[in-house]
Amino acid sequence: MLIFEQSRSGRKATAQSPAAAADLSGLPEAFIRKEKPALPEVSELQAIRHYTNLSRKNFSIDTQFYPLGSCTMKYNPRGALAAATLPGILNRHPLAPESHSQGFLSCMYELQEMLKDVTGMKGVSLTPMAGAQGEFAGVAMIRAYHQARNDDARTEILVPSAAHGTNPATAVMCGFKVREVPVNSDGDVDVDALKTLVGPQTAGIMMTNPSTCGVFERQIEEIAQVIHDVGGLLYYDGANLNAILGKVKPGDMGFDVMHMNLHKTFATPHGGGGPGAGPVAVGERLLPYLPTPIVGKEGSDDAPSYRWLTDKDIPETIGNLSAFMGNAGILIRAYVYAVMLGKGGMHRVGEYATLNANYMAKQLEKAGFQLAYPDRRATHEFIITLSKQTKDYGVNAMDVAKRLLDYNLHAPTTYFPLLVPECHLIEPTETESKEAMDEYIAAMASILKEAETDADMVRGAPYTQPVKRLDDVKAARELDLAWKA
């Protein structure tokens, strides 16, 4: 039932707003709203009960194993929430004077410094509000760099065919043409093909490493050489940073600019689809173009003072990308996470994420599933292909994913990357226990048996959720995007 269907005219959650209507007679009639919005009229209890019950129709990290590949669904520490909701942090106005912001600014400055260290970069701006906005900032900086050198012929951004959809979409938003680079059967970029694609038109390349194929790009140094030799720059999509956190620094691999997804690698909650945070980090060459604002430090280490750096300090900046400084509350959570991990915990992230993925890959292979890259080490994630099951039993990757829901397990990422047919991209993360993974492996083995003996049943899954499979065609053809009385 919708909240609107529980609404009764005249009912109020009275404690929540001023009881009396205001006198608006000072305002001209033409400005005043004539017809009330059709918002629900319910009691506080009705609202609480309705939304609490809705929450129970969700899978989440807190309630289920959620091995969604490329999304890094790790545990979100509650300490970060507790810190971010302290009144002095929650109630600080974004334009509060620096005299009333030293606590907040000190956290942001320290976060900038830590992110510089783990990325091996020279400068950080925290302001992008999600990975895709970080990508935008990064590619816009590449554009600004070439423009400042009057290098106007650089019109192309190269993107491996396995890349996230945001990469090509971002390059286009920044005014570039996109060229796809093929990927070899072992998951690495085809460097010979790359060499034929680069030239004076190359502005740069966007890559993840480990790639979306779940393997480490072994020729990254050669790729960096090829791109740099023709005057291009390398963009690192930090979506898979969790695999190498504390083990390898993107700056050392030759990348010039990158973003991080703090809602992945730094354990801030995914929130049912955001908010995230996508800080950007750059090497020497792109320092003048970082988006504003950034936090600067003055004075001695014993008595530091912090202040905003704006376009007055960074005149060649690509500008501001939000009204203030992006998703500050998420940045606070990431800061807390980094502080609680410390230097000792930082490298364990990559280690145990990799251990878990390789363990699951091996066990699923033993259970009869085909790995997409059986000769490669898994990184923090890996791919299985269900082509054989699709052919033999008519049970495809989507069917298996839906059936997993009946085992009370969230499905992995399906049908991505696009170049592996009928695939599951599986990322357990370092915070999952062996027991949780064993349960998943057992469920997959059981579903394989079901596919052999009762394929129809698997194709009809799920059976235990609030709804069965939904009619997506009807949703798109007979658009119903808002409730009408």
Next chain:
Amino acid sequence: MPFIPHTEQDVQEMLETIGVSSIEDLFDEIPPQLRAGELTQVPEALSEMDMMRRMRERAAQDDGALCFIGAGAYEHHIPAAVWDVATRGEFMTAYTPYQAEASQGTLQLIYEYQSMMATLMAMDVSNASLYDGASGLAEAVLMAVRANRKSKSRKILVPGTVHPSYRSALEAIVEAQNIEIVEVEWDQQSGTTLLDALGPFTGEDITGMVIAQPNFFGQLEDVNALTDWAHAQKALVIGLVNPMAMAVLEAPGNWGEKGADIAVGDGQPLGVPMASGGPYYGFMCCTSAIVRQMPGRLIGRTVDLDGKPGYALTLQAREQHIRRSKATSNICTNQGLAVTASTIYMSMQGPDGLANTAGACYQNTQALVEKLTSIEGVEKAFSGHNFHEVALTLPAKASAVLEKLAEREVLGGFDLGLSYSSLENTVLVCVTETKTDSDLEVYKLALADVLTELNG
């Protein structure tokens, strides 16, 4: 090990299964010269207890002043229930609802959100959110350029009364899109955009026009006349509004003869804390005619195999994960949890509660104006009407006054001189329903005191 559950025995068993002797062996495909050394800028770990102590100290450093700053972020009372429910793990730790059957909670909630936002804006449809108001404005401009196929100029009129940070973010985001952003001059007397200023553009090919209500100065624009003028030029109208104000002010869908085509703004006033500038969310609504040009996620109501109602992501063919380089935007993750809070907030306010809250903001602002303008030399900067922000001219430089007020624990507003060179002595003050008469009195006494100190 913080947040890692493995016992020594687990690790041994797992390594045996994999067939390697150490975790280090799992990194053998990485060229050894790329391996990182010790991290030098990451300190030793703190326990949760020590971390909380540090954070409480830092939070306390910034806390306690009486805040009269608005300028795009507004202090409202947020009912305790709102975030109590929104931070339930089932909402907070879920992700984008790709598996619809296992995400009906989030999906139905967003459908309800879309319904609430559409009715609040008097528009046909709403998307599931964008990042914030400023980047939302940029997305609205890009959408207008896609949607207004008859216009060839790619020219967008943006009044100087639009939030300066919104305008600079707009410039930064559409920079590479070959779009011409033209600033429309504002009237120094009324602090609004007059039809006279649009005269030079009459008859030109204009793709879209932004109309802010209230505008950055808190002033009410003549939205009906501006909308009709823009439509007469065959431009699409982008209404940039404060959603709280729309509980009492005429909503974009009802502006002028035909209503705005796109409504956009920041959803923060509806139950989202100020939190140093985010996470907030950008809302965007439009007419059904142009919904296929909308960026961001959309949730539709449909049925399942048994004919039971359910909710799913729809029109995904617009989005980056399907369309890649031809997508309407690169937006992917947006601001789901802030939207969750806003939906609960709006459902608990209802139409009357929201109108009463908005009305109280308006009334309190008028009360503060009365108090402060009783001080010699303090005057309203503009004629005309305002909502819950007001520009006041002071008998001293605003920056100096604000600094002195802050020493007295009053954050007195935004220094308009930072963005408008003609307004060095003008401060933009905001009052919401959270302020009492005695708060207003504190401000008045502090201001009188500061002006005496500065001017002798």
